[in-house]
Amino acid sequence: MLTAAQKTRVALAIMGFLMIAAALWARLLWLQVIQPDHWVSIARRQHVQVLELPAVRGSILDRNLRPLAVSLRLTSVFADPRHIKNPVLTAHQLAPLLGRPESHLKLQLSRKERGFVWLARRIPNQAASRVRAMDLPGVHLVMESQRFYPHGYLASHVLGFSGLDMQGLEGLEMVYDRVLKGEPGWRWLARDARRRGVGAWDAGTVAPRDGLELVLTLDTTIQYIAEKALDQAYRQSHAKAASIVVADPRTGEILALANRPSFDPNQFSQADPQDRRDRAVTDTFEPGSVFKIVTAAVALGTRAVRPEDTFFCENGSYQVAGRVLHDHQPHGTLTFRQVITQSSNIGVAKVAARLGPEPLYRGIRAFGFGDPTGVELPGEAAVTVKPPSQWSRPSMTTIPMGHEVAVNALQLTQLISTVANGGMLVRPWIVREIRDPSSGAVVKSFGPKVVRRVVTPEVDRQLQDFLTGVVQEGTGKLAQVEGFQAAGKTGTAQKLEPNGQYSHTRFVASFIGFIPVEQAHLSIVVVVDEPRFPYYGGVVSAPVFKRVATETLAYLGYNHGD
Amino acid sequence: MRRFFFGLILSTCLALGYVQQRVWLITLGYRVERLAAQRDDLLDQHRVLHYNVLALQSPVILDERLAQRDVQLTPPKAIEVLPHRLEVNPPVPAWSGVTQPESSWWQQAWKQGSRWLENGRQAVAEPTREEPR
Numbered sequence: 090m091l092t093a094a095q096k097t098r099v100a101l102a103i104m105g106f107l108m109i110a111a112a113l114w115a116r117l118l119w120l121q122v123i124q125p126d127h128w129v130s131i132a133r134r135q136h137v138q139v140l141e142l143p144a145v146r147g148s149i150l151d152r153n154l155r156p157l158a159v160s161l162r163l164t165s166v167f168a169d170p171r172h173i174k175n176p177v178l179t180a181h182q183l184a185p186l187l188g189r190p191e192s193h194l195k196l197q198l199s200r201k202e203r204g205f206v207w208l209a210r211r212i213p214n215q216a217a218s219r220v221r222a223m224d225l226p227g228v229h230l231v232m233e234s235q236r237f238y239p240h241g242y243l244a245s246h247v248l249g250f251s252g253l254d255m256q257g258l259e260g261l262e263m264v265y266d267r268v269l270k271g272e273p274g275w276r277w278l279a280r281d282a283r284r285r286g287v288g289a290w291d292a293g294t295v296a297p298r299d300g301l302e303l304v305l306t307l308d309t310t311i312q313y314i315a316e317k318a319l320d321q322a323y324r325q326s327h328a329k330a331a332s333i334v335v336a337d338p339r340t341g342e343i344l345a346l347a348n349r350p351s352f353d354p355n356q357f358s359q360a361d362p363q364d365r366r367d368r369a370v371t372d373t374f375e376p377g378s379v380f381k382i383v384t385a386a387v388a389l390g391t392r393a394v395r396p397e398d399t400f401f402c403e404n405g406s407y408q409v410a411g412r413v414l415h416d417h418q419p420h421g422t423l424t425f426r427q428v429i430t431q432s433s434n435i436g437v438a439k440v441a442a443r444l445g446p447e448p449l450y451r452g453i454r455a456f457g458f459g460d461p462t463g464v465e466l467p468g469e470a471a472v473t474v475k476p477p478s479q480w481s482r483p484s485m486t487t488i489p490m491g492h493e494v495a496v497n498a499l500q501l502t503q504l505i506s507t508v509a510n511g512g513m514l515v516r517p518w519i520v521r522e523i524r525d526p527s528s529g530a531v532v533k534s535f536g537p538k539v540v541r542r543v544v545t546p547e548v549d550r551q552l553q554d555f556l557t558g559v560v561q562e563g564t565g566k567l568a569q570v571e572g573f574q575a576a577g578k579t580g581t582a583q584k585l586e587p588n589g590q591y592s593h594t595r596f597v598a599s600f601i602g603f604i605p606v607e608q609a610h611l612s613i614v615v616v617v618d619e620p621r622f623p624y625y626g627g628v629v630s631a632p633v634f635k636r637v638a639t640e641t642l643a644y645l646g647y648n649h650g651d
Numbered sequence: 652m653r654r655f656f657f658g659l660i661l662s663t664c665l666a667l668g669y670v671q672q673r674v675w676l677i678t679l680g681y682r683v684e685r686l687a688a689q690r691d692d693l694l695d696q697h698r699v700l701h702y703n704v705l706a707l708q709s710p711v712i713l714d715e716r717l718a719q720r721d722v723q724l725t726p727p728k729a730i731e732v733l734p735h736r737l738e739v740n741p742p743v744p745a746w747s748g749v750t751q752p753e754s755s756w757w758q759q760a761w762k763q764g765s766r767w768l769e770n771g772r773q774a775v776a777e778p779t780r781e782e783p784r
Contacts (some may be wrong), residue, residue, distance in 0.1 A: 156705055162695045214699055232695070238704040279680065313710040643727075 091307070101599050140278045143234060144271030146255050147526060149248055149262075151309045152342075156239060158248050158262065158354075160255070162232045164217035165210040172227030174200045179225055183208065186216045194231055198227075210253075211235050236262075244312050246367035247305070247346050247466065247519065250354035258357075261303060261520070271300035301532055304522040306342035311335055311641050315345035318636040320579045321616070323349040326598075326620030326629050332498045334368040334517075335637060337505035338612040340537040340604055341463070341515035344641075349377030355472045371468040373495035374618070377582025378564075379489030379601050380434045382504060384441055385429050385555060387452030389548045392442045396426045396551055400436045407435040410483040414438055417625075429555040430563030432579060434490050441489035445581060446477035449489065455543045456507060457514055462499045465520045470497055491582060492591075501614045505577070505601040508556065509609035512549035514540040539552070557606050568602055568631035573647075577602020577634060579626035584619070595619050600630035604638045610647065613637055 091099070120128060120359035149158040166187060173179055176198035184191040185208035198205045210450040211233055212220075221230055236251045240454020257266035274297035315333045323331040328349075335345040348368045352360030366372070388394040405419030418432050428436030441449060453459065472495050480488070487493050499517055507514045516538040523533040544552065556576035559565045564579040580599040583591040598620050615630035615637075623629065706712060717724060 159698075159702055159705070161698050161702055162691075163699075214696060232691070237702055237706075239702060240709045241711050243709070243711055310710065313714075317714070 091140055102161050108211050136279055138278050138280055140276050142274035142297045143297040144273050144297040147269040147302045149303045150307055151307045156236050160234050160236055163211040163235050164230050165233045166208040166220055167229055168198055168206050168208055169204050169227045170198050170200050186219050213279040217475050230524045241353045242351045244307055245352055245354045246348050250357040265303055269300040272298045299526055302524045302526045306521050308344050310644055312345040313635050314640045316347040318633045319347055319349055322345050322633045328617045329619035330368055334369055334502045334518055334614045336352045336502050336612050337507055338509035338609045343517055343519045349369050368496035370466045371470055373470045373472050373497050374597050375582045376491040377494045377580035378491055379580035379599050381437050383453055384437055384489040386544050386552055387444055388440050388448055389551050390544050391448050394425050394440050398425045400428055400439045402433045402435045410486050412483050425438045426555055430558035432564045437489050438486040441485055446480055448509055450477050457503050462503055462517050463498055464517050498614050498616050499580040501601050505603055506612045507543050508552050509603035509612050511546050512542055512544040516540055545598050553606055565631050568634045570635055573604050574606040575604040576606045581626045598626040598629040600634050601627050602634050
C-alpha cells in the first residue's frame with residue numbers, strides 16, 4: 090500500500106506528465122491545425138519543385154509533307170564547380186568528349202564562386218551517353234531543344250532560322266513564331282534529399298501544347314532544281330547576287346524561291362548578314378525590258394496600237410524628250426509584235442507616245458505594281474509608283490521600258506503569272522496549311538486569292554503570242570525548251586550610279602517566262618544582279634529558265650504535248 | 652482491456668498499412684521517373700535517327716556525295732523513262748505472283764486472312780499505289 094506521501098508524489102507525477110502532454114498537444118494543434126502554412130511552405134520549398142515541360146517547336150514541311158525544319162532535343166552539359174574536387178582531372182576527362190579545349194574546361198570548373206557553368210551545349214548523343222556513364226560528381230546533363238534544317242541551304246531565305254532559345258529570328262520562323270513555338274506545360278515534382286525526382290503522383294500536371302506545323306507550297310525537289318540552276322548562273326557570271334522564283338500561275342503558289350548568295354541556317358551565326366537577305370522579297374530594282382509587257386498590255390488593252398502596226402526604230406538611235414535612246418542592235422521598221430520580240434527601246438517609246446501617261450499609270454497599278462504582293466514572307470519592300478503628276482519629261486520614254494519604277498522579283502512573278510493565267514491577277518502565296526502535329530488535322534488552310542482581271546482574254550492571247558515570239562525568234566531564244574512551247578521576256582537594265590546617271594558597267598539581267606504556253610504550269614522569274622560580260626538577260630538568265638523548266642516539267646511528269 | 656488492445660492492434664495495423672502504402676508510392680515514383688527518363692531518351696534517339704534518315708535523303712546531301720565520287724547524273728530523256736503503268740500483253744497469270752490483278756472482295760479477304768496467319772514468316776512485297784500529283 091502506498092503511503093499518503095507516495096500517493097501525493099504519484100499524483101504530482103501524473104499531473105506533470107498530463108501537463109507536458111497537454112502542452113505538446115497544444116503545440117501540435119497550433120502547428121498542424123491553427124498555423125500550418127509557414128512550415129508547410131518551407132517543407133514544400135525543400136521537397137517539391139515546379140518543373141517546366143517545354144513545348145516542341147512545330148516543324149515546317151514542304152507541299153509533300155517533307156520536313157524542311159525540325160526540332161530535336163540534344164544534351165547540354167553543365168557543372169557546379171563547388172562540387173568539383175579535382176578540376177584538372179575532370180577537365181582532362183571531359184575535353185575529348187565535349188570537343189572543348191582542356192584549358193577552357195579547367196578554367197570553367199575552377200570558378201568556385203559560381204554554382205553553375207555551361208561546359209558544352211547540344212552535344213551529340215553518343216558523347217552525352219559517355220559523359221552520363223562517367224557519372225562525374227558536380228557534372229550534370231540537361232536536355233535542350235535545337236532547330237535543324239535537314240536540307241541545309243535549301244530554301245534558307247524562306248525558312249529563316251530560330252535562335253538558341255528557339256525564338257524565330259528570320260523568315261517564316263519569325264513570322265509564324267507564335268504558331269510554331271507552342272506553349273510550355275508544368276508539373277509538380279517531389280524531390281528526395283539527393284534531389285532525385287520521386288514522381289508527382291499526387292500533384293497537378295499541365296501538359297505542354299506543342300507548336301503547330303506549317304505546310305508550305307514549296308516543293309523540295311523543285312527548290313533544289315531551281316537553286317542548282319541559279320547557283321550555276323551566279324557562279325559562271327560572277328554576279329553580285331541572283332534570285333529565282335518558280336510559281337504555279339494558275340493558283341499563285343510559290344513552288345521555289347531562292348537567292349544567291351545564300352547561307353546554311355544550321356550555322357546561321359557564321360553567315361554574313363548580307364547573305365541572309367531574302368533578295369527576291371526585300372530588294373527592289375528597275376526591271377528594264379521585262380516591264381515592256383505592261384506597256385504592251387496597256388497598248389493592246391486600250392486599242393491604241395494593233396499588233397500589225399509598224400514603227401520606225403530609227404536604226405538604233407533616237408533623240409526624244411531631251412535624251413538619246415539606243416537599241417542593243419539597230420532596227421529599221423518593225424511591227425508592234427517585233428518591237429516586243431526584238432525588245433526595241435525606241436519602238437516601245439513610240440508605242441508609249443500613243444498611250445499617254447494616265448492609261449500607262451493605270452495599267453502599271455492594275456498589274457499590282459505600287460502595292461505589296463502580300464506574301465507571307467517578311468520584309469517585302471514598300472514600293473511606290475509615281476503618279477503622272479510627278480513624272481518628268483523623259484518619264485514617258487523611260488517608264489515604258491522599265492526604268493524609273495522599282496519592283497521586286499515577286500511582283501515580276503505576279504506580272505508573268507497574270508499573262509500566263511489568262512489575264513487574272515492571282516496573289517503569290519507560300520503557306521498552305523497550319524496543322525496539328527499530333528493528329529495531323531488541318532487547323533487553318535489557305536488558298537489562291539484572285540485579285541482582279543487585268544486584261545481581257547483576247548488581249549492576253551495577243552500578249553502570249555508576243556512573248557512566245559520572244560523565245561522563238563527574239564531575244565530569249567536560249568529559253569527554248571525541247572518539246573514545249575515557252576513564252577517570256579528578257580530584260581537587261583542599267584543600274585543607277587550614286588551620281589544619278591545610268592551605269593554602263595553594272596546591269597540587272599532578268600528573264601521572266603511561263604511554260605507551256607497553251608496551259609501554263611510554271612511561271613519562272615530569274616534575276617541576276619551585276620553579272621560580268623555577257624550581261625544580257627537573254628544570255629545569263631534565259632538558260633536558267635530553260636534548265637529549271639526542263640527538269641521541273643520532267644519531275645512533275647508532264648510529257649511533250651501534254 | 653481487450654477492447655483497448657484490439658483497438659491498439661487495429662490502429663497499429665492501419666498506421667503500418669498507411670506507411671507501407673506511402674513507401675510503395677515513393678518506390679513507384681522512382682520507377683516511374685526512371686522509366687519516363689528512359690522513354691524520353693528513346694524518343695529523342697528516335698527523333699535524331701529519323702532526322703538522320705531525312706538528312707541523308709536530302710537532294711543536297713546526295714548531290715554532294717555524288718560529286719565527291721565524281722558521279723554526274725543528268726535527267727533521263729523522255730524515251731528512257733518507263734510509263735507509270737506498264738501493260739503486259741498477253742497478261743501474266745495471277746498465280747505467278749508477278750502481277751497484281753484487281754481481285755474480288757473474297758479474294759482480298761482471303762489474302763488478308765492468309766497474310767495475318769503468315770504474319771512474321773513471310774515478307775509481303777507489293778507495289779505501292781502512287782497518289783495522283
